[in-house]
Amino acid sequence: MIMPESIYSLKIFQGIERDTVDKIIKNCDERKFVDGEMILVEWEASNGEWYIIKSWRVSIRIKGTHIAELWAWDIFWEIALLNEEARTASVVVTWDLEVIILTIDNLIDMINNGENSINKTIMHRIEENLERA
Secondary structure, three states: OOHHHHHHHHHHHHHOOOHHHHHHHHHOEEEOOOOOOOEEEOOOOOOOOEEEEOOOEEEEEEEEEEEEEOOOOOEEEEHHHHHOOOOOEEEEEEEEEEEEEEHHHHHHHHOOOOOOOHHHHHHHHHHHHHHHH
């Protein structure tokens, strides 16, 4: 998969080499959702996944009120990599959707399987980026 330029400027990847970002994304799962499907529900426990939208869009809602819309190559719920707090909003698919999903287990597996460019330093850098966001 060829990454669009915008993926490298996501806050979570700032300061991380492009080839490392490519390796992270290559090791992620992809999933499809249909229009109207709820990906995440406000106040449910974290599922430890974060999402990069490959195509189409989602609606972010708090207490049923639409507060934002995210499009292709936007990212959401990246904080789930670092904590297990309940979700603070719901995410509803507003057009058939395709996402890239990364979990902390993905990153740990890559580290444990000898992916030298993805190491604790990268994990620390991701954590710093999320704290600034």
